[in-house]
Amino acid sequence: MFGLDKKDTTLLIIVACLALFAPFILNPFPTGSAMAQFNAGYPDLMQRFVIFGIFAIGFNILFGLTGYLSFGHAAFLGVGSYSAVWMFKLVGMNVIPAIVLSVIVAGLFAVVIGFVSLRRSGIYFSILTLAFAQMSFNLAYSVLTPITNGETGLQLTLDDPRVLGVSQTADGSIPVTSLFGLEMRSTYEMVVGPWAFQFNVGYYLCALIMLVSFYLAVRIFRSPFGMMLRAVKSNQQRMNYTGLNTRPYTLAAFVISGMYAGLAGGLMASMDPLAGAERMQWTASGEVVLMTILGGAGTLIGPVVGAGFIKYFENIFSKINDTVLHQWFAFMPDGVEDFMVFVVHPFIGKGWHLTLGILFMLVVIFLPGGLVEGGQKVKNWIKGRGKSEDSKSGKTEPAE
């Protein structure tokens, strides 16, 4: 189906089902129960899952296939956000032109940065992209204030022209982002017994776009172009010696992944129309690297898993506080309870970055293939057959 083999079709269908039923899947606990804090099925978080999923899928096309580790992808995300917000300010609140513009602008930006950065490889490439990203961040933060509104961030105002829409609604407020009149933030709430499931227009738009980008990524992975990129990863020098110029291929991969990042930025601005410079800081690039590695670089589903994983824990872990912990460990004797809370305390709430850092180190050290490889290992272990790891499907390429 869709030009994919059976396995990939299954994968695509699974991802589609997950995305479609996410409001149910992520909302397993009844509202008001003690476990309700683990629910992630609210529009804001679900949107973030898929948007960062897109970002990570795009990053994976560059890093997973070619092995070029870019530390500057947040710049494209930021550029995408800025252009989308400008589109909202100037043209109208329809998200389609905004998203299109953000992809185009991020793509052009990626052509320039990629053309320069890809002249070097390895660590030099990482540093060059890092330098470009920091430069863009500084430009956005201070120099280009007329365009980016500096440290305040770019926001919509009532006196924006919006030539194809209205500057302000009848009741005098800023119009909301919409898809041909379908408001992004409109949410239908379905109440089933104690559960409340939320269906959000913005989420479904993002999910649809994520599915399309996922499909495109699968096609890229399976295409001769994807094969060429893998060859670059395994030995670029040999490729060059065979008389093949690898630069156009790597540049194409860089631009494609930059466009994915721009798309993610555009969607982010579509869901919540503001853009700030901190989105471009290099630690934000670090985050997408973390997602891709954690899920499994070079695998199809890995980046999406990693993005979901990190965003879930970022939002859920940081909500847990000492009171909640005391509830958890209440069944223990007092002294033990306090000790357990004391032990767990540094890893939750504001300290969840610590958990993330440790987890990330463990993954890099012991599971270079990320969570996907971990899942497969567990599967094999359960099957209990002494199959060698190489005999598995060609789906997993360890991250290197």
Place this chain on the structure above:
Amino acid sequence: MDAILLQILNGLDKGSAYALIALGLTLIFGTLGVVNFAHGALFMIGAFCAVTVQRILNLSFETIDETKTDFLGNPAKVKTAYVESWFGPETGAAIIDWSVPLAILFAIPVMLFIGYVMERGLIKHFYKRPHADQILVTFGLAIVLQEVVKYFYGANPIPTGAPDVFKGSFDFGVMLGFDPNAIIYPYWRLVYFAFSALIIGGVFAFLQFTTFGMVVRAGMADRETVGLLGINIDRRFTIMFGVAAAVAGLAGVMYAPINSPNYHMGMDFLVLSFVVVVVGGMGSLPGAVLAGFLLGVLESFASMNEVKSIIPGIDQIIIYVVAIIILLTRPRGLMGRKGVMED
């Protein structure tokens, strides 16, 4: 003329921090061939060594002073630092005042130990793995170190003062025969510059004039041959990693009075120091030092109002622009050696 000199002085000062961190990074590249993204975290830990020493020296107990009363008429409570009670008020206060310089004594063993543990416990397993993995694992380590520090010291910057002797500034211009008030310069910045020059000189002398350093240099050039001569080169490289950590840590200790330590200062410096290393040339120690000072001076020139009025905002991006230009025209950096980190 005096304005230019002032900018050069400012730049040397900023450059000192860059140069020290970049020197440590280059030592690690050159010896172990590892890209250490946790180096900024080591710098940060150094600064927090100063904070720790300050806290230890300020540990105090409360006594009731009979001679005074507080505003309610009760006998007043007085806080006395242990150091003051042990050494007498005069000497004690003087010791507390010198907490930042004293922190150097504390930081050296701590940083050597941290470097040793880091190399043996983590980095050792990454020699054979690709640079991307090294970057990633040390990036993770940097996050962890940073969060641990944040957990113990909080997220706010902690003011750490220089000794009273070095507080304030003085008229540097008069000494050189300029008009008074032309070049006012803080004492501590001069101390920082002198200190970094001392450290840099020390590292170079150590590598140049000791047998140990000679072996390490030989190992940098050809690790296998040195190993075949029956020298335990891995052990020496481990020690060099400790030394590099100590250099970063000392840079941090002395930097504490200039900018109050906070938990993410390492990340802020890390990117810049990588840029410095790349500009100087991977694996070249003199290159790292030169590029550190060069970029520091350039940055402070770019922040002059005269320059900013011609090209607005140049001070924010000058370093990156220079780095990109240099990398594209001289791919190995200013003084890069052949074959280091080229894959």
